[in-house]
Amino acid sequence: MLKSQGSQEKTNKNNKKRVLIIEDMNEMRSMLKAIIISLGYSKEKIDVEASGQSAIKLIMDNYYDVILSDYNLGGDINGQTILETVRKSYKLDQSTTFIMITADVSYNCVINILEYEPDSYIIKPFTKSDFVHRFKRIQKRKEIFNELNNAKKNRKYEEMNLHAKKVMKLHPHLKKQCLKSIGESLLLQKKYYEAKLHYLSVLEQDSEVCWAKYGTAICEIKLGNVFIAMQYLTDLTEFNKTFLSAYDALSELQIKLGRYEEAQSTLLDLIKLSPYSLKRVERLGTLSFKVKDWENVERAYSRIIYLTRDTSKEKINYYYSHLQSINYLIDKGEISPKLTEKFKRSLTKLRSLGKENPTVISNSYRVEIHQYLGRNYKSEAIKSWQKWDELMKKGHASPVKESQRIDIKNRLGLY
Secondary structure: OHHHHHHHHHHHHHOOOOEEEEOOOHHHHHHHHHHHHHOOOOHHHEEEEOOHHHHHHHHHHOOOOEEEEEOOOOOOOOHHHHHHHHHHOOOOOOOOEEEEEEOOOOHHHHHHHHHOOOOEEEEOOOOHHHHHHHHHHHHHHHHHOHHHHHHHHOOOHHHHHHHHHHHHHHOHHHHHHHHHHHHHHHHHOOOHHHHHHHHHHHHHHOOOOHHHHHHHHHHHHHOOOHHHHHHHHHHHHHHOOOOHHHHHHHHHHHHHOOOHHHHHHHHHHHHHHOOOOHHHHHHHHHHHHHOOOHHHHHHHHHHHHHHHOOOOOOOHHHHHHHHHHHHHHHHOOOOOHHHHHHHHHHHHHHHHHOOOOHHHHHHHHHHHHHHHHHOOOHHHHHHHHHHHHHHHHHOOOOOOOHHHHHHHHHHOOOO
16 A cells, blocks of 8 residues: 555656657657656656757756657757757756667767766667666666755755765765765865865775776866876876766866877877767867868868758858868868869858858858869969959959959969
8 A cells, every 4th residue: 555655656746747758760759758658757748859959949948857868860969969968058957867768889879878977878679668677777866866966956065965975875885976976066166185085085995986087187187286187187098998078188288288289189089989079079170270280170170060060050160161171281282082072062061151241252262262273273263263353343252452362363373
């Protein structure tokens, strides 16, 4: 009787919770919805979305207690992008249960899924009983850490510390997770020396705890011990090649110290592990520009364009930077049909996106003329100049200074 009453209370509690299912396959959407309803959740409070972009908007506009997201959504935005976006915007806190669902068990896929710490991930195909067993286990752990997560959400970091110690006492098997939360609470309180001592005490008990090594490195950075921090991070990337945050922190330190080529090498290793992170590829593109590594600049902006094409993150500057990198490669004598085709595609897209912007139009002709001259196609370059000049006269392209006009015409042999 008591068990039945407890089960009913749980059902009533679930009935009030909001759920979002992100899945592009209709059959899987229906299956997940049916399972969630069978667990006592109200069908009126379950939202279903097939598009990654629309799912992000829903999460930004609403609070969900549970989010189930497929990894591959058939578009430019996958489940990892959704998780990364909402985590970094602080819209998704630890009180929400986020479960990733995937049929892809490749190394890169699993690493990308785990980076932004979903509560779990489930491999397709799975049975209802498999899902229910995993889901109930996740929810049980979520309840144990509920007070701790609420304290973190409300920025009550001292309370977060106390709750972690309380959970550790009641549930010794969750000790490591509690110790991690204690370290995080100290960092959030900016008690860097105390946090450092905490992480070092964890490492004394187990020298292979990666989050404790990383936490120690962050403390050393905050305490001004940059070279000690760099050693910790370097050791960590060698010990655990999938601890992505260590690569981020290491590359930032290397840039700060002016070690640009080392930072570029670190970022290249990182992007092999995390090829869908726009922010990281942007950093690689910017850094490669700085060291004049045009091959990696071109590769970086090719990937950026791939990741942002026809999305809200698409930018004119990405295409312009890509075109510039190709011109630098052409100047070095690296001319190929593949590179020429890439140039044409990016130029077409640049002009399409910036057709109402006279400055963009002028820049597009500037890089086009550069490209033709680099390939010794002077007659094509002259035609491009004539079109550009006509557009400037009509006000559709921004004008150039007289000195620039003379320089261009001299290069084209028109004087």
